[in-house]
Amino acid sequence: MNLTTLTITQTHQGLKDKKFSALELANAYLDKIKQSDKDIFAYLHVTEKLAIEQAKKIDDLIFKNEKLPLLAGIPCAIKDNILIKGEQSTAGSKILENYIAPYDAGVIKKLNKQGSVFLGKTNLDEFAMGSSTENSAFGPTKNPCDLERVPGGSSGGSAAAVAADECAFALGSDTGGSVRLPASFCGVVGLKPSYGAVSRNGLIAFASSLDQIGPITKTVEDAKIVFNAIRGRDEMDSTSVEINPASAKTTAWQSKIQNLRIGVPKEYFVKGINPEVEKTIRSAIKQYEKMGAKIKEISLPHTKYALAVYYIISPSEASANLARFDGIKYGYSESKNQDNLLDVYLQTRGKGFGKEVRRRIMLGIYALSAGYYDAYYLKAQKVRTRIIEDFNKAFQDIDVIMAPVSPTTAFKLGEKVDDPITMYLSDIFTISVNLAGLPALSLPCGKVDNLPVGLQLIGNVFEEEKILDIARELEYRV
Ligand code: GLN
Numbered sequence: 001m002n003l004t005t006l007t008i009t010q011t012h013q014g015l016k017d018k019k020f021s022a023l024e025l026a027n028a029y030l031d032k033i034k035q036s037d038k039d040i041f042a043y044l045h046v047t048e049k050l051a052i053e054q055a056k057k058i059d060d061l062i063f064k065n066e067k068l069p070l071l072a073g074i075p076c077a078i079k080d081n082i083l084i085k086g087e088q089s090t091a092g093s094k095i096l097e098n099y100i101a102p103y104d105a106g107v108i109k110k111l112n113k114q115g116s117v118f119l120g121k122t123n124l125d126e127f128a129m130g131s132s133t134e135n136s137a138f139g140p141t142k143n144p145c146d147l148e149r150v151p152g153g154s155s156g157g158s159a160a161a162v163a164a165d166e167c168a169f170a171l172g173s174d175t176g177g178s179v180r181l182p183a184s185f186c187g188v189v190g191l192k193p194s195y196g197a198v199s200r201n202g203l204i205a206f207a208s209s210l211d212q213i214g215p216i217t218k219t220v221e222d223a224k225i226v227f228n229a230i231r232g233r234d235e236m237d238s239t240s241v242e243i244n245p246a247s248a249k250t251t252a253w254q255s256k257i258q259n260l261r262i263g264v265p266k267e268y269f270v271k272g273i274n275p276e277v278e279k280t281i282r283s284a285i286k287q288y289e290k291m292g293a294k295i296k297e298i299s300l301p302h303t304k305y306a307l308a309v310y311y312i313i314s315p316s317e318a319s320a321n322l323a324r325f326d327g328i329k330y331g332y333s334e335s336k337n338q339d340n341l342l343d344v345y346l347q348t349r350g351k352g353f354g355k356e357v358r359r360r361i362m363l364g365i366y367a368l369s370a371g372y373y374d375a376y377y378l379k380a381q382k383v384r385t386r387i388i389e390d391f392n393k394a395f396q397d398i399d400v401i402m403a404p405v406s407p408t409t410a411f412k413l414g415e416k417v418d419d420p421i422t423m424y425l426s427d428i429f430t431i432s433v434n435l436a437g438l439p440a441l442s443l444p445c446g447k448v449d450n451l452p453v454g455l456q457l458i459g460n461v462f463e464e465e466k467i468l469d470i471a472r473e474l475e476y477r478v
Contacts, residue, residue, distance in 0.1 A: 001014075001019070001020070003020060003024070003025050003028040003029075004028055004029055004032045004165040004166075004168075005165055006168070007168075007217075007218055007219050007221070007222050008070065008071070008074055008168055008169060008217070008219075008221075008222040008225050008226070009070075009221060009222070009225070011025065011073075011074055011168055012068065012070055012071075012072075012073075012074065015058070015062060015068060015072070015073050016062075016068060018062065021055075021059050021062070022054075022055040022056070022058035022059045022062065022072075022073035022117065023052065023055045023056055023059055025055065025073060025075060025117075026051045026052060026054075026055035026073075026075055026117050026119070027052075029051075029075040029119055029166065029167060029168075030046070030048055030051065030119065032164075032165055032166055033046055033119065033120070033166045036144075036164050036165075036166060037164075037166060039142065039147055040141060040142050040144055040147070040160050040161075040164050040166070041123060041139060041140070041141050041142060041157075042077070042122055042123060042141050042151075042156075042157040042158070042160040042161035042164065042166055043077065043119075043120045043121065043122055043123065043157065043161065043166070044080050044088075044090060044092075044120075044121050044122065044123050044136075044138055044157065045080070045087070045088050045120050045121045046119060046120040047084070047087055047118050047119065047120045047121070048119075048120075050084075050086075050087065050118055051075065051117050051118060051119050051120075054115070054116075054117045054118065055073060055075075055117050057115070058072050058073035058115050058117070059073075061115070068115070069113075069114040069115060069229075070114065070225050070229070071111060071114035071115065071116045071225065071226070071229050072114055072115035072116070073115060073116075073117055074116050074117065074168050074169065075116075075117045075118075075119050075167055075168050076111070076116050076117065076118060076119065076167050076168060076169050076170060076171070077118075077119050077120055077121075077122045077157070077158055077161040077162075077166065077167035077169075077170040077171075078108070078118060078120070078121055078122065078158075078170070078171050079121070079122050079124055079128075079155050079157065079158050079170070079171055079172050079173055080092060080121035080122055080123065080124055080157070081124060081127070081128055081173060081203060081204040081206075082105045082107065082108065082171060082173070082202060082203055082204075082213065083101035083102075083103060083104060083105045083108065083202040083203075083204070084101055084104060084105070084108050084118060084121070085101055085102065085103050085104045085108075086100060086101065087100065087101055087118075087121065088100060088101075088121060089101045089121065089204065090121075090137075090138070091124065091126065091127050091128070091204045092123065092124040092125055092126040092127065092128075092135070092136040092137055092138065092154075093126045093127055093137050093352065093353065093354065093357065094137040094332055094351075094352050094353075094354070095325050095330070095331050095332045095348070095349075095352030095353055096204075096325075096330060096331040096332070097137075097331060097332055098331055098332070099330055099331040101202075103202060104202060105199070105201060105202025105203055105213075106198075106199030106200070106201040106202055106234040106236055106237060106240070107171060107198060107199060107202070107203075107213050107230045108202065110199075110229055110230050110232075111229060111230065114229050116229075119166070119167050122141075122155070122157030122158045122160075122161055122170060123136050123138065123139075123140075123141045123156060123157030123160075124136060124153065124154045124155060124156065124157055124158075124178075125153045125154035125156070125178075125356070126353070126354045126356060126357050127204065127206055127318070127322065127357055128154040128155075128173055128175055128178055128206045128211075129154065129206065129318070129356050129357055129360055130153045130154050130356060130423070131152060131153045131154070131177070131178075131181055131416075131423055131424075131426040131427055132150035132151075132152065132153045132156065132411070132413075132416065132417070132423065132426075133150060133151055133152070133153040133154065133156030133157065133182075134150060134153070134413065134414075134417050135153070135154075135354060135355075135356045135357075137354055140156075140413055141156040141157045141160050142160070142413065143160065143163075143185060143186060143410050144160050144163045144164040144186060145163065145185075145186060145187060145410065145450070145451060145452060146410065146450070146451065148412055148413060149185075149410040149411060149412055149413060149451070150185065150410055150411060150412070150413055150415075151163075151182050151185055151186050151410065152181040152182030152183075152184065152185035152186065152406075152410060152426075153178060153181065153182060154172075154173075154175075154178040154182075155170075155172025155173060155174070155178045155179055155182050155190075155216065156182045156185075158170035158171065158172040158179075158182065158216050159172065159182030159183050159185070159186040159188055159190065159216050160182070160186055162186070162188045162216050162217060162218060163186035163187055163188050168218075168222075169215055169216065169217045169218070169222055169226050170215070170216045170217075171213055171214070171215060171216070171226075171230070172190065172213070172214060172215075172216050173203055173206075173211055173212065173213050173214070174190075174192035174211075174212050174213075174214050174430075174434065175206045175207050175210045175211045175212075175314060175434060176207075176210065176310055176314060176427045176430060176431040176434050177192075177405070177426075177427045177429075177430025177431060177433075177434070179191065179192045179214040179215075179216060179442070180192055180405050180430050180440060180441070180442040180454065180456060181405060181406055181426060181427065181430060181442075182216070183216055183405075183442040183454060184405035184406055184442045184444075184452065184453065184454025184456075185406070185409065185410035185451075185452065185454075186410075186452065187444045187447075187452030187454075188216055188217065188218060188444065189215075189216070189217045189218065189219060189220055189222070189223045189441065189442065189443060189444070189471075189475075190214060190215070190216045190217075190223075190441065190442040190454075191214045191215050191223045191227055191439070191440075191441045191442075191464065191468070192212055192214045192430075192433065192434070192439065192440050192441070193212050193213075193214050193227060193231065193439050193464055194212075194243075194437055194438060194439045194461045194462045194463075194464065195209075195210070195212060195239070195434075195437030195461075196239050196240055196241045196437070197212070197227075197231050197232075197240075197241070197243055197439070197462065197464065198212055198213045198214070198227075198230050198231050198232075198240070199213075199230075199232075199233075199234030199236065199237040199240045200212070200213065200237050200239070200240070201234055201236035201237045201240075202236075205317075205321040206314070206317070206318055206321065207313065207314035207315075207317035207318055207321070208317055208321065209313070209317060210310075210313070210314060210317070210434040210435070212434075213230065214227070215227055215230070219475065220441075220443065220468055220471045220472040220475050221472065223441070223468060224465075224468045227464060227468070231243065231464075243462045243464075256469075257288060257291045257292055257293050257470070257473055258291075258292035258293075259292075259293075259294075260288065260292075260293040260294070260399050260400065260470065261293070261294050261296060261397065261398040261399045261400075262285065262288055262289075262293050262294065262295050262296065262398065262399070262400055262401070262402050263296055263297075263298035263394050263397070263398035263400070263401045263402070264285060264295060264296070264297055264298065264401070264402055264403065265297075265298050265299065265300045265303065265394075265401060265403055266297055266298070266299055267299065267300050267301070267303035267304065268300075268303070268403035268404060268429055269403075269404075272407055272425075273404065273407040273408075274407060274408045274409070274448065276448040276449070277404060277406075277407065277408060277409065277448055277453050278404070280445060280446040280447075280448055280453045281402075281403070281404045281445065281453065281455055283446070284402075284445035284446065284455045284474060284478070285402050285455075287474055287477055287478075288402075288470075288473075288474065291473065296397070296398060298394050298397075298398060298401070299390075300387075300390040300391065300394060300432065301390060302383060302386040302387045302389075302390050303387070303390070303432055305383050305386075305387070306387055306428070306431050306432040306435060307424060307425070307427070307428055307431060308380070308383075309380045309383045309384050309387065309435060310427070310431040310434070310435060311363070311424060312363075312367050312376050312377060312379075312380035313377070313380050313381070313384065313435070314360075314364075315360040315361070315363035315364035315367065316363075316364040316367050316368050316377050317364070318357075318360050318361065318364050319360070319361045319363075319364025319365045319368065320364070320368075322353075322357070322361055325348075325349065325352065325353075326344070326345050326348060326349065327344045327345060327347075327348030327349070327352070328344070331352070332348060332351070332352040333348050334347035334348045334351065335348070356420070359420065367380075384435050387432055387435050387436055388435070388436045388437075391432075391436045391438060391458075391460075395460045399466070400457055400458065400459055400463075400466065400467060400470055401456075401457070401458040401459075402455060402456065402457055402458075403429055403455075403456045403458065404429055404453070404454070404455070404456060405429060405430060405442045405454035405455070405456045406426060406429060406430075406454065407425075407426075407428065407429065408426075409448050409449065409451035409452065409453060410451050410452075411426075429456060430456070433458055437461060438458055438459060438460065438461055439458070439459045439461070439462070439463060439464045439467060440456055440457065440458040440459070440467070441456070441457045441467050441468065441471050442454035442455070442456055443455045443456075443457060443471045443474060443475060444478065445474065445478055446478060455474070457470060457471050
């Protein structure tokens with residue numbers, strides 16, 4: 001049996017039935033990583049010792065015939081901006097190259113409670129800033145579907161690890177599309193939860209009003225299982241809330257799809273979208289129509305400002321969040337070579353941060369500076385409210401929004417690295433969701449030139465369960 005191709009549910013069943021042990025399972029994944037990750041480079045760091053220790057504990061439970069939580073013994077990969085106590089957490093940056101996490105992130109505590117097995121930390125764009133994983137200080141990850149192409153970003157390592165069967169599931173983080181874009185480019189499922197649904201404690205902050213941790217999985221059902229395991233209130237994150245658990249049973253959505261009202265925003269099908277991608281998305285939506293759903297064209301008129309708003313708000317928050325990396329408390333430091341404090345700061349940050357991170361910090365500081373604050377930051381916040389209102393209005397008449405995740409399929413490595421604006425445009429269909437705090441899912445819905453295309457399902461706030469169930473109805477058909 002090929003253990004690394006199983007879904008979470010199948011793996012769980014296999015462990016329960018004692019078809020294989022947790023240790024055999026962990027070793028199968030560790031072997032698979034050894035074999036294929038030299039080409040893909042999904043992992044920055046493999047936590048082999050930890051994985052084996054955790055797997056053995058689960059085997060003890062199985063031996064004693066104790067009840068196994070759904071994620072017990074399931075091998076997973078964690079984006080390297082999420083802290084696992086005692087393990088490295090670089091966030092893809094040289095400035096944190098030698099940083100060892102002193103505590104577990106909220107999501108890691110929850111996965112530990114279930115008994116998940118951590119295989120390692122995955123590659124990402126430095127501090128999650130990017131759309132291709134090429135901004136990692138340690139080199140790019142490659143797309144398992146085509147090694148000459150990017151896996152998307154910033155959670156490119158996590159999506160590539162899932163797509164290449166180098167883990168059963170992974171966690172990523174999504175500030176402007178970083179779970180959904182790589183999921184779409186690698187042909188796997190990615191869920192960005194509603195703001196507040198999942199704790200951000202122990203996630204190295206990029207833009208705190210937008211960041212959310214989300215699962216990347218092989219199937220929609222798996223995404224639901226992982227989301228249920230990590231969601232909920234955490235005392236260490238005051239923005240996190242308890243929401244009703246998504247029910248594990250398969251809901252009879254097929255009958256509900258009869259009355260489902262799907263909104264298709266016209267602003268998401270504009271010039272510049274690859275016509276074949278558009279065709280694939282439209283035919284996926286058509287499938288829902290065939291199942292009885294009502295399709296309605298809607299308008300989200302402030303969509304055209306979303307990219308500008310995002311690139312004011314997220315760098316502003318990032319400039320404040322990244323101020324803590326000053327060569328004194330964390331990681332890389334130039335303190336030995338300098339004789340005054342200001343030079344320690346300047347040299348450490350100048351050498352420790354990569355080009356894109358420095359660009360964002362400068363953008364953010366500029367947008368927040370006295371004299372420009374009203375013109376940029378304050379205005380962006382006002383337009384953000386308009387974007388939220390667009391969604392609120394739309395959800396009065398529809399149940400779910402469907403759109404592409406990205407205007408293109410995975411692009412070639414190196415194709416956009418020298419042109420930040422073109423790179424920023426990759427996120428045009430994903431960032432509004434973060435600005436509005438909504439849940440959204442990327443579902444593989446077909447291929448163009450052999451490269452995966454992701455359909456985006458956007459729900460109203462805290463409607464994760466609904467979009468997961470709706471997605472499952474199409475998943476069976478593609
Ligand atoms: N690509 C976007 C950016 O560079 C989004 C990144 C993310 O979601 N972390 O900001």
